[in-house]
Amino acid sequence: MRAALVSGAMAMTALGLSGCASNDYPTSSVANANTTISSGYAVAAGDNLKVTVFDEPSLTGEFLIDSAGNLAMPLIEKVPVAGRNPNEVAGLISSQLKAGGYVLDPKVSVEVLAYRPVYVLGEVAQPGEYPYSPDLTFFQAIAKAGGFTPRANKTMVVLQRSAWSTPRTIKLTDEPLIIAPGDTVIIEESFL
Incomplete structure:
Protein backbone atom coordinates (compact mmCIF):
# COMPACT_ATOMS: atom_id res chain seq x y z
CA MET A 1 0.00 0.00 0.00
CA ARG A 2 2.77 2.39 0.98
CA ALA A 3 4.71 1.60 -2.23
CA ALA A 4 1.59 2.43 -4.27
CA LEU A 5 1.23 5.78 -2.47
CA VAL A 6 4.90 6.67 -3.02
CA SER A 7 4.66 5.59 -6.67
CA GLY A 8 1.49 7.67 -7.14
CA ALA A 9 3.08 10.69 -5.48
CA MET A 10 6.14 10.40 -7.75
CA ALA A 11 3.92 10.16 -10.83
CA MET A 12 1.96 13.26 -9.76
CA THR A 13 5.20 15.15 -9.12
CA ALA A 14 6.55 14.20 -12.56
CA LEU A 15 3.27 15.23 -14.17
CA GLY A 16 3.30 18.54 -12.31
CA LEU A 17 6.91 19.28 -13.27
CA SER A 18 6.23 18.46 -16.92
CA GLY A 19 3.60 21.20 -16.93
CA CYS A 20 6.18 23.62 -15.53
CA ALA A 21 8.72 22.95 -18.26
CA SER A 22 9.48 25.84 -20.55
CA ASN A 23 7.00 26.47 -23.33
CA ASP A 24 7.52 25.54 -26.97
CA TYR A 25 6.64 28.97 -28.36
CA PRO A 26 8.86 30.47 -31.04
CA THR A 27 11.43 32.90 -29.72
CA SER A 28 11.60 36.52 -30.83
CA SER A 29 13.85 39.43 -29.94
CA VAL A 30 12.69 42.68 -28.37
CA ALA A 31 13.74 44.53 -31.54
CA ASN A 32 11.67 42.18 -33.73
CA ALA A 33 8.63 42.51 -31.47
CA ASN A 34 8.94 46.30 -31.56
CA THR A 35 9.14 46.42 -35.38
CA THR A 36 5.71 44.83 -35.70
CA ILE A 37 4.17 47.97 -34.18
CA SER A 38 6.56 50.63 -35.49
CA SER A 39 4.55 51.19 -38.66
CA GLY A 40 1.87 53.08 -36.76
CA TYR A 41 -1.31 52.16 -34.99
CA ALA A 42 -3.71 49.87 -36.83
CA VAL A 43 -7.30 49.92 -35.57
CA ALA A 44 -9.10 46.68 -34.73
CA ALA A 45 -12.25 45.30 -33.15
CA GLY A 46 -12.98 46.94 -29.81
CA ASP A 47 -11.43 50.32 -30.60
CA TYR A 115 -7.79 51.55 -27.36
CA ARG A 116 -8.17 47.81 -26.86
CA PRO A 117 -7.05 46.79 -23.36
CA VAL A 118 -3.83 44.99 -22.48
CA TYR A 119 -3.90 41.72 -20.54
CA VAL A 120 -1.17 40.97 -18.00
CA LEU A 121 -1.29 37.40 -16.68
CA GLY A 122 0.79 34.96 -14.69
CA GLU A 123 3.28 35.84 -11.99
CA VAL A 124 2.16 39.40 -11.24
CA ALA A 125 0.45 40.72 -8.12
CA GLN A 126 -2.84 41.56 -9.86
CA PRO A 127 -3.31 39.69 -13.15
CA GLY A 128 -6.05 41.06 -15.36
CA GLU A 129 -7.16 43.54 -18.01
CA TYR A 130 -5.66 47.03 -18.03
CA PRO A 131 -6.32 50.11 -20.16
CA TYR A 132 -3.79 50.79 -22.89
CA SER A 133 -1.98 54.11 -23.08
CA PRO A 134 0.19 55.17 -26.03
CA ASP A 135 3.88 54.21 -25.85
CA LEU A 136 3.23 51.64 -23.09
CA THR A 137 6.33 49.61 -22.25
CA PHE A 138 6.58 46.13 -20.75
CA PHE A 139 7.68 47.39 -17.32
CA GLN A 140 4.86 49.97 -17.26
CA ALA A 141 2.37 47.18 -17.97
CA ILE A 142 3.88 45.12 -15.13
CA ALA A 143 3.60 48.15 -12.83
CA LYS A 144 -0.11 48.46 -13.72
CA ALA A 145 -0.49 44.84 -12.62
CA GLY A 146 1.13 45.50 -9.23
CA GLY A 147 4.62 44.27 -10.07
CA PHE A 148 6.20 40.84 -10.24
CA THR A 149 5.57 38.10 -7.70
CA PRO A 150 8.65 36.64 -5.97
CA ARG A 151 8.44 33.58 -8.28
CA ALA A 152 8.34 35.58 -11.53
CA ASN A 153 10.76 35.00 -14.37
CA LYS A 154 12.11 38.51 -14.95
CA THR A 155 14.28 37.66 -17.94
CA MET A 156 11.70 36.13 -20.33
CA VAL A 157 8.11 36.96 -21.22
CA VAL A 158 5.47 35.25 -23.34
CA LEU A 159 3.77 37.78 -25.59
CA GLN A 160 0.65 37.20 -27.70
CA ARG A 161 0.06 39.92 -30.27
CA SER A 162 -2.99 39.99 -32.53
CA ALA A 163 -0.74 40.16 -35.63
CA TRP A 164 0.92 36.86 -34.63
CA SER A 165 -0.65 33.45 -35.13
CA THR A 166 0.98 32.06 -31.98
CA PRO A 167 2.46 33.52 -28.79
CA ARG A 168 6.21 34.19 -28.76
CA THR A 169 8.80 33.97 -26.02
CA ILE A 170 10.84 37.15 -25.76
CA LYS A 171 14.13 37.42 -23.90
CA LEU A 172 14.19 40.80 -22.20
CA THR A 173 17.16 43.10 -22.82
CA ASP A 174 18.06 46.70 -22.03
CA GLU A 175 15.95 47.78 -25.02
CA PRO A 176 12.39 48.60 -23.87
CA LEU A 177 9.73 46.16 -25.10
CA ILE A 178 6.80 48.18 -26.48
CA ILE A 179 3.34 46.81 -25.71
CA ALA A 180 0.55 47.21 -28.28
CA PRO A 181 -3.21 47.47 -27.67
CA GLY A 182 -4.75 44.04 -27.33
CA ASP A 183 -1.46 42.37 -26.34
CA THR A 184 -1.47 39.59 -23.77
CA VAL A 185 1.64 39.55 -21.58
CA ILE A 186 2.27 36.32 -19.68
CA ILE A 187 4.85 36.20 -16.90
CA GLU A 188 5.89 32.63 -16.24
CA GLU A 189 7.34 31.19 -13.05
CA SER A 190 11.11 31.13 -12.68
CA PHE A 191 12.59 27.77 -11.76
CA LEU A 192 16.11 28.91 -10.88
Missing part, protein backbone atom coordinates in the same frame (compact mmCIF):
# COMPACT_ATOMS: atom_id res chain seq x y z
CA ASN A 48 -13.63 53.35 -30.06
CA LEU A 49 -13.13 56.01 -32.74
CA LYS A 50 -14.16 59.64 -32.97
CA VAL A 51 -15.10 60.41 -36.56
CA THR A 52 -15.47 64.06 -37.49
CA VAL A 53 -17.07 64.98 -40.82
CA PHE A 54 -16.51 68.73 -41.04
CA ASP A 55 -19.67 70.82 -41.54
CA GLU A 56 -21.78 67.65 -41.07
CA PRO A 57 -22.69 67.38 -37.37
CA SER A 58 -25.18 64.56 -38.02
CA LEU A 59 -22.33 62.37 -39.33
CA THR A 60 -19.87 63.26 -36.57
CA GLY A 61 -19.69 61.07 -33.48
CA GLU A 62 -18.11 58.19 -31.59
CA PHE A 63 -18.20 54.78 -33.22
CA LEU A 64 -17.09 51.35 -32.00
CA ILE A 65 -15.39 48.91 -34.36
CA ASP A 66 -17.43 45.71 -34.25
CA SER A 67 -16.07 42.18 -33.75
CA ALA A 68 -15.77 41.70 -37.52
CA GLY A 69 -13.54 44.79 -37.81
CA ASN A 70 -16.19 46.99 -39.40
CA LEU A 71 -17.23 50.56 -38.64
CA ALA A 72 -20.93 51.39 -39.00
CA MET A 73 -21.96 55.01 -39.58
CA PRO A 74 -25.11 56.76 -40.74
CA LEU A 75 -25.76 56.80 -44.52
CA ILE A 76 -22.94 54.48 -45.57
CA GLU A 77 -22.44 50.72 -45.58
CA LYS A 78 -20.26 49.11 -42.94
CA VAL A 79 -16.67 50.03 -43.65
CA PRO A 80 -14.02 47.29 -43.16
CA VAL A 81 -11.36 49.16 -41.17
CA ALA A 82 -9.43 46.52 -39.18
CA GLY A 83 -5.69 46.72 -39.83
CA ARG A 84 -5.80 50.29 -41.17
CA ASN A 85 -4.41 53.42 -39.55
CA PRO A 86 -6.75 56.32 -38.63
CA ASN A 87 -5.82 58.31 -41.76
CA GLU A 88 -6.70 55.36 -44.00
CA VAL A 89 -10.01 54.96 -42.16
CA ALA A 90 -10.76 58.66 -42.75
CA GLY A 91 -10.04 58.18 -46.46
CA LEU A 92 -12.38 55.18 -46.70
CA ILE A 93 -15.20 57.04 -44.97
CA SER A 94 -14.64 60.09 -47.17
CA SER A 95 -14.73 58.06 -50.38
CA GLN A 96 -17.92 56.23 -49.34
CA LEU A 97 -19.67 59.49 -48.41
CA LYS A 98 -18.66 61.00 -51.76
CA ALA A 99 -19.55 57.88 -53.80
CA GLY A 100 -22.99 57.74 -52.22
CA GLY A 101 -23.62 61.38 -53.09
CA TYR A 102 -24.22 62.26 -49.46
CA VAL A 103 -21.45 64.83 -49.14
CA LEU A 104 -19.93 66.51 -52.22
CA ASP A 105 -16.46 67.16 -50.80
CA PRO A 106 -16.19 65.38 -47.44
CA LYS A 107 -13.41 66.36 -45.05
CA VAL A 108 -13.06 63.57 -42.50
CA SER A 109 -10.75 63.09 -39.52
CA VAL A 110 -10.49 60.02 -37.31
CA GLU A 111 -8.92 59.71 -33.88
CA VAL A 112 -8.78 56.79 -31.46
CA LEU A 113 -10.67 57.60 -28.25
CA ALA A 114 -10.29 54.26 -26.48
Whole structure:
Protein backbone atom coordinates (compact mmCIF):
# COMPACT_ATOMS: atom_id res chain seq x y z
CA MET A 1 0.00 0.00 0.00
CA ARG A 2 2.77 2.39 0.98
CA ALA A 3 4.71 1.60 -2.23
CA ALA A 4 1.59 2.43 -4.27
CA LEU A 5 1.23 5.78 -2.47
CA VAL A 6 4.90 6.67 -3.02
CA SER A 7 4.66 5.59 -6.67
CA GLY A 8 1.49 7.67 -7.14
CA ALA A 9 3.08 10.69 -5.48
CA MET A 10 6.14 10.40 -7.75
CA ALA A 11 3.92 10.16 -10.83
CA MET A 12 1.96 13.26 -9.76
CA THR A 13 5.20 15.15 -9.12
CA ALA A 14 6.55 14.20 -12.56
CA LEU A 15 3.27 15.23 -14.17
CA GLY A 16 3.30 18.54 -12.31
CA LEU A 17 6.91 19.28 -13.27
CA SER A 18 6.23 18.46 -16.92
CA GLY A 19 3.60 21.20 -16.93
CA CYS A 20 6.18 23.62 -15.53
CA ALA A 21 8.72 22.95 -18.26
CA SER A 22 9.48 25.84 -20.55
CA ASN A 23 7.00 26.47 -23.33
CA ASP A 24 7.52 25.54 -26.97
CA TYR A 25 6.64 28.97 -28.36
CA PRO A 26 8.86 30.47 -31.04
CA THR A 27 11.43 32.90 -29.72
CA SER A 28 11.60 36.52 -30.83
CA SER A 29 13.85 39.43 -29.94
CA VAL A 30 12.69 42.68 -28.37
CA ALA A 31 13.74 44.53 -31.54
CA ASN A 32 11.67 42.18 -33.73
CA ALA A 33 8.63 42.51 -31.47
CA ASN A 34 8.94 46.30 -31.56
CA THR A 35 9.14 46.42 -35.38
CA THR A 36 5.71 44.83 -35.70
CA ILE A 37 4.17 47.97 -34.18
CA SER A 38 6.56 50.63 -35.49
CA SER A 39 4.55 51.19 -38.66
CA GLY A 40 1.87 53.08 -36.76
CA TYR A 41 -1.31 52.16 -34.99
CA ALA A 42 -3.71 49.87 -36.83
CA VAL A 43 -7.30 49.92 -35.57
CA ALA A 44 -9.10 46.68 -34.73
CA ALA A 45 -12.25 45.30 -33.15
CA GLY A 46 -12.98 46.94 -29.81
CA ASP A 47 -11.43 50.32 -30.60
CA ASN A 48 -13.63 53.35 -30.06
CA LEU A 49 -13.13 56.01 -32.74
CA LYS A 50 -14.16 59.64 -32.97
CA VAL A 51 -15.10 60.41 -36.56
CA THR A 52 -15.47 64.06 -37.49
CA VAL A 53 -17.07 64.98 -40.82
CA PHE A 54 -16.51 68.73 -41.04
CA ASP A 55 -19.67 70.82 -41.54
CA GLU A 56 -21.78 67.65 -41.07
CA PRO A 57 -22.69 67.38 -37.37
CA SER A 58 -25.18 64.56 -38.02
CA LEU A 59 -22.33 62.37 -39.33
CA THR A 60 -19.87 63.26 -36.57
CA GLY A 61 -19.69 61.07 -33.48
CA GLU A 62 -18.11 58.19 -31.59
CA PHE A 63 -18.20 54.78 -33.22
CA LEU A 64 -17.09 51.35 -32.00
CA ILE A 65 -15.39 48.91 -34.36
CA ASP A 66 -17.43 45.71 -34.25
CA SER A 67 -16.07 42.18 -33.75
CA ALA A 68 -15.77 41.70 -37.52
CA GLY A 69 -13.54 44.79 -37.81
CA ASN A 70 -16.19 46.99 -39.40
CA LEU A 71 -17.23 50.56 -38.64
CA ALA A 72 -20.93 51.39 -39.00
CA MET A 73 -21.96 55.01 -39.58
CA PRO A 74 -25.11 56.76 -40.74
CA LEU A 75 -25.76 56.80 -44.52
CA ILE A 76 -22.94 54.48 -45.57
CA GLU A 77 -22.44 50.72 -45.58
CA LYS A 78 -20.26 49.11 -42.94
CA VAL A 79 -16.67 50.03 -43.65
CA PRO A 80 -14.02 47.29 -43.16
CA VAL A 81 -11.36 49.16 -41.17
CA ALA A 82 -9.43 46.52 -39.18
CA GLY A 83 -5.69 46.72 -39.83
CA ARG A 84 -5.80 50.29 -41.17
CA ASN A 85 -4.41 53.42 -39.55
CA PRO A 86 -6.75 56.32 -38.63
CA ASN A 87 -5.82 58.31 -41.76
CA GLU A 88 -6.70 55.36 -44.00
CA VAL A 89 -10.01 54.96 -42.16
CA ALA A 90 -10.76 58.66 -42.75
CA GLY A 91 -10.04 58.18 -46.46
CA LEU A 92 -12.38 55.18 -46.70
CA ILE A 93 -15.20 57.04 -44.97
CA SER A 94 -14.64 60.09 -47.17
CA SER A 95 -14.73 58.06 -50.38
CA GLN A 96 -17.92 56.23 -49.34
CA LEU A 97 -19.67 59.49 -48.41
CA LYS A 98 -18.66 61.00 -51.76
CA ALA A 99 -19.55 57.88 -53.80
CA GLY A 100 -22.99 57.74 -52.22
CA GLY A 101 -23.62 61.38 -53.09
CA TYR A 102 -24.22 62.26 -49.46
CA VAL A 103 -21.45 64.83 -49.14
CA LEU A 104 -19.93 66.51 -52.22
CA ASP A 105 -16.46 67.16 -50.80
CA PRO A 106 -16.19 65.38 -47.44
CA LYS A 107 -13.41 66.36 -45.05
CA VAL A 108 -13.06 63.57 -42.50
CA SER A 109 -10.75 63.09 -39.52
CA VAL A 110 -10.49 60.02 -37.31
CA GLU A 111 -8.92 59.71 -33.88
CA VAL A 112 -8.78 56.79 -31.46
CA LEU A 113 -10.67 57.60 -28.25
CA ALA A 114 -10.29 54.26 -26.48
CA TYR A 115 -7.79 51.55 -27.36
CA ARG A 116 -8.17 47.81 -26.86
CA PRO A 117 -7.05 46.79 -23.36
CA VAL A 118 -3.83 44.99 -22.48
CA TYR A 119 -3.90 41.72 -20.54
CA VAL A 120 -1.17 40.97 -18.00
CA LEU A 121 -1.29 37.40 -16.68
CA GLY A 122 0.79 34.96 -14.69
CA GLU A 123 3.28 35.84 -11.99
CA VAL A 124 2.16 39.40 -11.24
CA ALA A 125 0.45 40.72 -8.12
CA GLN A 126 -2.84 41.56 -9.86
CA PRO A 127 -3.31 39.69 -13.15
CA GLY A 128 -6.05 41.06 -15.36
CA GLU A 129 -7.16 43.54 -18.01
CA TYR A 130 -5.66 47.03 -18.03
CA PRO A 131 -6.32 50.11 -20.16
CA TYR A 132 -3.79 50.79 -22.89
CA SER A 133 -1.98 54.11 -23.08
CA PRO A 134 0.19 55.17 -26.03
CA ASP A 135 3.88 54.21 -25.85
CA LEU A 136 3.23 51.64 -23.09
CA THR A 137 6.33 49.61 -22.25
CA PHE A 138 6.58 46.13 -20.75
CA PHE A 139 7.68 47.39 -17.32
CA GLN A 140 4.86 49.97 -17.26
CA ALA A 141 2.37 47.18 -17.97
CA ILE A 142 3.88 45.12 -15.13
CA ALA A 143 3.60 48.15 -12.83
CA LYS A 144 -0.11 48.46 -13.72
CA ALA A 145 -0.49 44.84 -12.62
CA GLY A 146 1.13 45.50 -9.23
CA GLY A 147 4.62 44.27 -10.07
CA PHE A 148 6.20 40.84 -10.24
CA THR A 149 5.57 38.10 -7.70
CA PRO A 150 8.65 36.64 -5.97
CA ARG A 151 8.44 33.58 -8.28
CA ALA A 152 8.34 35.58 -11.53
CA ASN A 153 10.76 35.00 -14.37
CA LYS A 154 12.11 38.51 -14.95
CA THR A 155 14.28 37.66 -17.94
CA MET A 156 11.70 36.13 -20.33
CA VAL A 157 8.11 36.96 -21.22
CA VAL A 158 5.47 35.25 -23.34
CA LEU A 159 3.77 37.78 -25.59
CA GLN A 160 0.65 37.20 -27.70
CA ARG A 161 0.06 39.92 -30.27
CA SER A 162 -2.99 39.99 -32.53
CA ALA A 163 -0.74 40.16 -35.63
CA TRP A 164 0.92 36.86 -34.63
CA SER A 165 -0.65 33.45 -35.13
CA THR A 166 0.98 32.06 -31.98
CA PRO A 167 2.46 33.52 -28.79
CA ARG A 168 6.21 34.19 -28.76
CA THR A 169 8.80 33.97 -26.02
CA ILE A 170 10.84 37.15 -25.76
CA LYS A 171 14.13 37.42 -23.90
CA LEU A 172 14.19 40.80 -22.20
CA THR A 173 17.16 43.10 -22.82
CA ASP A 174 18.06 46.70 -22.03
CA GLU A 175 15.95 47.78 -25.02
CA PRO A 176 12.39 48.60 -23.87
CA LEU A 177 9.73 46.16 -25.10
CA ILE A 178 6.80 48.18 -26.48
CA ILE A 179 3.34 46.81 -25.71
CA ALA A 180 0.55 47.21 -28.28
CA PRO A 181 -3.21 47.47 -27.67
CA GLY A 182 -4.75 44.04 -27.33
CA ASP A 183 -1.46 42.37 -26.34
CA THR A 184 -1.47 39.59 -23.77
CA VAL A 185 1.64 39.55 -21.58
CA ILE A 186 2.27 36.32 -19.68
CA ILE A 187 4.85 36.20 -16.90
CA GLU A 188 5.89 32.63 -16.24
CA GLU A 189 7.34 31.19 -13.05
CA SER A 190 11.11 31.13 -12.68
CA PHE A 191 12.59 27.77 -11.76
CA LEU A 192 16.11 28.91 -10.88
